[in-house]
Amino acid sequence: MHAIGIIPARYASTRLPGKPLVDLGGQSMIQRVVAQARQAGLRRVVVATDDERILKHVREFGGEAVLTSAEHPSGTDRIWDAYQQLGITADCIINIQGDEPFIHPAQIDALVKLFARPEPPQLATLVKPVVSEEELFSPHLPKVVLDAAGHALYFSRHPLPYQRQHAPADWLRHHRYLRHIGLYAYRPDVLAEITRLPPSALELAESLEQLRWLENGYRILTAETTLETIGIDTPEDVERARAYLTRR
Missing domain, CATH: 3.90.550.10 (Spore Coat Polysaccharide Biosynthesis Protein SpsA; Chain A)
Structure with missing residues (x-):
């Protein structure tokens, strides 16, 4: 491999x-x-x-x-x-x-392992169980729903699925939600193909690039992680990361 x-x-x-x-x-x-x-x-x-x-x-x-x-x-x-x-x-x-x-090497290895299969996936990414309402309803943490084999069906900034029979405050009690962790893996031939695709309607609506691939028929296999990482997007995130380092 x-x-x-x-x-x-x-x-x-x-x-x-x-x-x-x-x-x-x-x-x-x-x-x-x-x-x-x-x-x-x-x-x-x-x-x-x-x-x-x-x-x-x-x-x-x-x-x-x-x-x-x-x-x-x-x-x-x-x-x-x-x-x-x-x-x-x-x-x-x-x-x-x-x-x-602070990406965990084990998270990278989880994706590499998927490509060691006899039939490697076209694309792969990580998912993580949602553990709080703050995560569930944050538009900055995309959610994902999967098929029975672990392929992504759809990604959204809105919680998926919508539970019509329960109040939003009870959603986590009645369904196991997953959020997307933005680590991707590609077969080289598939990477060449997806870079030639124009932006799609779903991608533009949600501002999520991976929807372009789904909309064009590509399949994204997922691996699950329970490990947390700290992404850095703002000066406030930098301070949180520095505080984390002092506690290690």
């Missing part, structure tokens, strides 16, 4: 410019992501960036990085660009979010 991890890292960010270079306890965020990814069962971990400052920084701490176009509309497109530049052949490509400095 030849699995490669690619970490898209963009310098520009509306809420937190220069996010990959933010200091977290003496290491940059991107350095922590790389360190976590290297503990997983990956043959190679590469940062895909559009910025020379990030490229230089990654190489300085001993990481591998490639410079991609600044015009890519998504991390998926940036990953395909990087993969082509590397000139290698892999069984699966793992998209590791560059703003998840």
Whole structure:
């Protein structure tokens, strides 16, 4: 099994410019992501960036990085660009979010394991049980419903399913909800195909890129995790991450 991890890292960010270079306890965020990814069962971990400052920084701490176009509309497109530049052949490509400095290697390995099957999936991602009403009703934490074999049927920022017979305050008592964790895995041939798809109606409505793939007939297999991570999107998130590090 030849699995490669690619970490898209963009310098520009509306809420937190220069996010990959933010200091977290003496290491940059991107350095922590790389360190976590290297503990997983990956043959190679590469940062895909559009910025020379990030490229230089990654190489300085001993990481591998490639410079991609600044015009890519998504991390998926940036990953395909990087993969082509590397000139290698892999069984699966793992998209590791560059703003998840505490990603668990076991979560990466759970996706890699799916591609070791006799019939590997086209695409794969992680899901996690919803444990609180705050999670369930937060539009920032997409939910997902699955078929009996564990393939995603639909993703939404709204809780799914809607329980007509129960009050929303009781929904968690009557159904096991799942939320989406934004770690993706692709077969290389499928990655090439999905980067050529135009934005879809469902994707634009929910602002969730994975709906484009479902709408075009691709299947997304899921693996379940109970491990929590800390995503960094705002200055407040940075402070929470620094506080977490002091408690470890």
